[in-house]
Amino acid sequence: MGATEFEGILDLEIVERWWKKVEDVMNLVSCTLEKRLNYVVSLFMRNALIWWRSVKRGYEPREITWAEFQKEFDDKYRPKMYRDKKRTKLLNLVQGDDQTVAEYELRFATLAKYAPKAVATQEDCCYHFEHGLLSEIRKGLAVRITNFKILFE
Known part of the structure; x- marks a missing residue:
């Protein structure tokens, strides 16, 4: 254990x-x-x-x-250089065509710990997560969601 x-x-x-x-x-x-x-x-x-x-x-x-x-x-x-690379990956992260939303969310959450300022609020977190989703999924989100848990569900 x-x-x-x-x-x-x-x-x-x-x-x-x-x-x-x-x-x-x-x-x-x-x-x-x-x-x-x-x-x-x-x-x-x-x-x-x-x-x-x-x-x-x-x-x-x-x-x-x-x-x-x-x-x-x-x-x-x-080191900072390593954390900066991870932050850049988060900010440029997009859901792959063969990737489920759950797989994308796991990668997003893994990288988010390196960019606390980019995801400081639920709204910021939702913004970055939503903008990395496949366009057909993103289009289905008609309402602007600002709670990450609700957005993921």
Whole structure:
């Protein structure tokens, strides 16, 4: 059930798979924000642990918050250039001819986490999602929908 240890290897595919597993576990056990940091750090080994100790020292004497940790982690293991590529993919994402709406939605949701400002509101999210839909599906949406859950359904 638990996520595996993380050694701090700078391989984006490994980082993404590891982070996804960690998030799945934390969501499954309803891990609080306060406990998330302790859980994630408990999985660090070798280079990741060395990196973490350095980051933690930079915040002393106070404790680092979960949001601060996520930013530090992203800066180290998900570089800006990588996040920018993902954001561009989201903004240019279109549903493929052979792709179901559910498959398109999964790809959209996967990329959306890299472009939080582009999907900051339900309206923004709906706008980008709707404009990537196949034209025949988009034409069927006569009314402007601004709630993402309703739009997807």
